[in-house]
Amino acid sequence: MSLPTYILGGHQSDFARAWSRQGQDISDMMRESVQGALASARIEPAQVASIHVGNAFGELTRGQAHLGAMVAQVLPELWGVPAMRHEGACASASLAVLAAMAEIEAGRYDCVLVVGAEEFKNLPGDVAAQHQNSAAWQGHEDIDCRFMWPAAFGVLAAEYEQRYGLDRRHLNRIAELNYAHARLNPLAQTRHWQFNERSFSDDDEANPLIEPGTRRQDCGQITDGACSLVLASPAFAAAHARRLGLPLERLARISGWGHRNAGLRLRTKLARSQGEALVFPHVREAIAHAWQRAGVSGLDAIDGIETHDCFSMTEYMAIDHFGLTPPGQSWQAVEDGRIERGGSLPINLSGGLIGCGHPVGATGARMVWDAARQVTDTADACQIEGARRVQTLNIGGSCATVVSFVVEGQR
Numbered sequence: 001m002s003l004p005t006y007i008l009g010g011h012q013s014d015f016a017r018a019w020s021r022q023g024q025d026i027s028d029m030m031r032e033s034v035q036g037a038l039a040s041a042r043i044e045p046a047q048v049a050s051i052h053v054g055n056a057f058g059e060l061t062r063g064q065a066h067l068g069a070m071v072a073q074v075l076p077e078l079w080g081v082p083a084m085r086h087e088g089a090c091a092s093a094s095l096a097v098l099a100a101m102a103e104i105e106a107g108r109y110d111c112v113l114v115v116g117a118e119e120f121k122n123l124p125g126d127v128a129a130q131h132q133n134s135a136a137w138q139g140h141e142d143i144d145c146r147f148m149w150p151a152a153f154g155v156l157a158a159e160y161e162q163r164y165g166l167d168r169r170h171l172n173r174i175a176e177l178n179y180a181h182a183r184l185n186p187l188a189q190t191r192h193w194q195f196n197e198r199s200f201s202d203d204d205e206a207n208p209l210i211e212p213g214t215r216r217q218d219c220g221q222i223t224d225g226a227c228s229l230v231l232a233s234p235a236f237a238a239a240h241a242r243r244l245g246l247p248l249e250r251l252a253r254i255s256g257w258g259h260r261n262a263g264l265r266l267r268t269k270l271a272r273s274q275g276e277a278l279v280f281p282h283v284r285e286a287i288a289h290a291w292q293r294a295g296v297s298g299l300d301a302i303d304g305i306e307t308h309d310c311f312s313m314t315e316y317m318a319i320d321h322f323g324l325t326p327p328g329q330s331w332q333a334v335e336d337g338r339i340e341r342g343g344s345l346p347i348n349l350s351g352g353l354i355g356c357g358h359p360v361g362a363t364g365a366r367m368v369w370d371a372a373r374q375v376t377d378t379a380d381a382c383q384i385e386g387a388r389r390v391q392t393l394n395i396g397g398s399c400a401t402v403v404s405f406v407v408e409g410q411r
């Protein structure tokens, strides 16, 4: 078991907001989310000892790198505090959380700020999407496409079809569920989007093909957004709780983590797992390592999941890798309602990347914050009744970088 890292507070921006349309940019969303997180945690800037920023595509979308130093630029109260930026494609913010936790566990700092941020909506959707192709192995994927990620997860769908059989109706249903969950989330990008009875079918007009194997409603969104977290050591959290007159147990904590990497290229990963039970054995390892470090036996101890669903196929893959069903049989959990609101193991009551949105560099932090809200009974309309442990799964690229956290609270 590892020592817990406490989550003192956090803040997610409204993912429906396109900041450039109000003359603002990534620096403004970082300022707002850091101020919001400090206020939520009831922490003074002077108490922050270190800062970790997750961001994947700042150079490509805004010509803006060096985002560690952006925090003090927009919040002079944090001038002087050591800061660094982490890039791991769509898992960037989870890497920032891991780095913050490592500093806390090492005893280097007691109170650490994590900021995940990404801006895309200053560009046309197709340009923003194609910038994300750079998280694949350029020139080596052997996937002929315009949009790498819808195409790559379409290749994964074809792999599932060949290994186990796949019925696209289950992918359509996963998309429909994520959009439905998002309707109750006041920070979700798609909360007001309109659909009709054909939107979640293979109707080429209502749900057009983006790349082979992936239709429009299967896709996670192009999103602007930021999410910040204030993390702390057990000693700092205990003193903080005492000061506020709160029982320490009321605070959420990260009790376990898993982190595995594979190479960049999707077809190499698929070739390596031929003959194995699961398509991505290292994804399963990351999930299982989080259980081991949290000191829990497995999925039985988990009350909800916030998973990467950059495409509905990604969530389909996550379902069997978590062990909700035998390998390749994820359809069972889609059909029996287990993963829905009110089901025995709800997935993505936030709406996930499909419904809530996917500001790539913020997504890992957003998942941890939603998990923290669940286990402290503050998730409002998205609440899973009685949730004590919620697990995240955040992936970068075609499952090249994989991070999972168990977030726990005492009720």
Ligand SMILES: CC(=O)CC(=O)SCCNC(=O)CCNC(=O)[C@H](O)C(C)(C)COP(=O)(O)OP(=O)(O)OC[C@H]1O[C@@H](n2cnc3c(N)ncnc32)[C@H](O)[C@@H]1OP(=O)(O)O
Pocket (backbone or CB within 6 Å): 018, 088, 089, 090, 091, 124, 125, 126, 129, 132, 135, 147, 149, 150, 192, 193, 194, 195, 210, 216, 219, 220, 221, 222, 310, 311, 358, 395, 396, 397, 398
């Ligand atoms: C990279 C990694 O490391 C791992 C990963 O996570 S991979 C995932 C990376 N992400 C992606 O690849 C993104 C995938 N998605 C896409 O590429 C794009 O969403 C897409 C190409 C499918 C469509 O892109 P788009 O041009 O933005 O179109 P679309 O989303 O339809 O939006 C157009 C407008 O219609 C609106 N809209 C779309 N559907 C709507 C609906 N049903 N009702 C109301 N409005 C709607 C949108 O809000 C948008 O308006 P604004 O610009 O004012 O916000």
